Amino acid sequence: MVRVVVRNWRCIEDIEVDLGTVTLLIGKNSSGKSSLAYALYFLAKVVEWKDANNVLKHLYGVDLDGVVRVDGSGKRHYPIVIEVDGYRFEAHGKDRVESPRGSPWKSSYLLPATRVALTKIMQFVAVFARELLKRPESRAALPFMYGLFELVKNVPLLPPTYFFLEDLMRLYGITQYHKVKVGDLGALVEMFSPLIVLVSYEYTDLFTNIKLPLHLAPEGFIDSIIIQRFVERAREGSLVVVEEPEIHKNPLWLIDLVKNIVRISVERKLTLVMTTHSDILLHAVAKAVEEGRISPEQVSVYYLYRDSQRVWSRARKLKVYEDGTFEELPGVEEVVSKLF
Ligand SMILES: Nc1ncnc2c1ncn2[C@@H]1O[C@H](COP(=O)(O)OP(=O)(O)O)[C@@H](O)[C@H]1O
Numbered sequence: 001m002v003r004v005v006v007r008n009w010r011c012i013e014d015i016e017v018d019l020g021t022v023t024l025l026i027g028k029n030s031s032g033k034s035s036l037a038y039a040l041y042f043l044a045k046v047v048e049w050k051d052a053n054n055v056l057k058h059l060y061g062v063d064l065d066g067v068v069r070v071d072g073s074g075k076r077h078y079p080i081v082i083e084v085d086g087y088r089f090e091a092h093g094k095d096r097v098e099s100p101r102g103s104p105w106k107s108s109y110l111l112p113a114t115r116v117a118l119t120k121i122m123q124f125v126a127v128f129a130r131e132l133l134k135r136p137e138s139r140a141a142l143p144f145m146y147g148l149f150e151l152v153k154n155v156p157l158l159p160p161t162y163f164f165l166e167d168l169m170r171l172y173g174i175t176q177y178h179k180v181k182v183g184d185l186g187a188l189v190e191m192f193s194p195l196i197v198l199v200s201y202e203y204t205d206l207f208t209n210i211k212l213p214l215h216l217a218p219e220g221f222i223d224s225i226i227i228q229r230f231v232e233r234a235r236e237g238s239l240v241v242v243e244e245p246e247i248h249k250n251p252l253w254l255i256d257l258v259k260n261i262v263r264i265s266v267e268r269k270l271t272l273v274m275t276t277h278s279d280i281l282l283h284a285v286a287k288a289v290e291e292g293r294i295s296p297e298q299v300s301v302y303y304l305y306r307d308s309q310r311v312w313s314r315a316r317k318l319k320v321y322e323d324g325t326f327e328e329l330p331g332v333e334e335v336v337s338k339l340f
């Protein structure tokens with residue numbers, strides 16, 4: 001288990017949690033699930049990039065003054081503290097920052113809730129590039145494709161889009177793109193070919209076996225592919241944050257996906273952190289425990305909550321047992337009483 005402390009970060013005043021190989025953050029909207037998960041990714045990126053405000057520009061489109069906890073009177077509550085396994089980030093002001101020298105992770109990947117939409121945009125760009133290549137007279141437009149990426153990098157469009165793109169490129173070994181000359185089309189196409197292959201990946205219809213291009217696949221399928229590829233290809237010992245893996249999926253697909261990614265996370269010694277609104281996800285992880293794919297000690301489940309008395313996020317640990325049962329999920333009665 002990896003010990004985590006987060007203080008004065010968005011809606012978190014002071015939270016301590018232990019991360020397992022697989023960690024679930026469950027709770028109502030705005031309970032602070034993503035804030036907690038992004039704090040981990042932020043720490044890993046600060047180690048890599050050094051400049052905390054620049055990381056935040058791409059993560060949230062703001063600087064430290066925008067993520068420090070602000071109360072009802074508008075007061076900012078520095079210091080921000082994010083400590084993971086003894087690696088500590090501390091900020092006493094926007095420009096008074098102490099960053100850690102390392103993090104527990106070899107690399108880090110963020111799968112934001114917008115990932116399917118972003119993949120669709122990439123498919124659009126790939127198809128556009130392919131059509132351009134077919135027409136020699138329009139090749140002059142290609143450098144703009146490259147320019148588009150540079151633009152996303154310098155102007156934080158729709159944060160955290162840039163991180164998703166960069167993590168995806170790293171996943172496919174595309175790391176030297178800065179060095180390719182904008183005019184060198186061959187080198188550019190070669191460099192980006194793994195991504196073009198990914199976005200032009202064929203999809204096989206489950207019932208008829210006919211092959212269709214990936215852009216015709218159901219969104220749940222596309223999302224499952226994205227999540228699975230990241231978990232399979234992430235460097236061993238990495239952090240992988242997945243927001244709401246249940247998006248677009250029937251419970252049956254979600255259960256199969258969870259089965260796979262839990263197994264791979266154990267094999268590849270990942271720290272897989274998932275935020276969710278789905279109790280099916282919790283059941284599926286518990287099932288993986290029951291089937292012996294993962295031990296209960298490697299699973300960490302937290303229920304995050306806030307209310308009008310206690311306005312800052314709290315995290316309550318839920319026990320998962322060897323036999324695949326778990327401590328009752330809070331909040332269920334409230335749902336039942338609204339429905340019946
Ligand atoms: N700097 C800040 N200070 C205080 N609260 C913040 C700050 N930034 C965001 N918030 C609040 O934190 C919550 C963010 O929740 P989030 O982590 O996205 O929740 P979830 O993922 O559980 O839906 C929102 O209610 C938002 O208003």
Ligand SMILES: [Mg+2]
Pocket residue numbers: 033034035243275
């Ligand atoms: Mg969220």
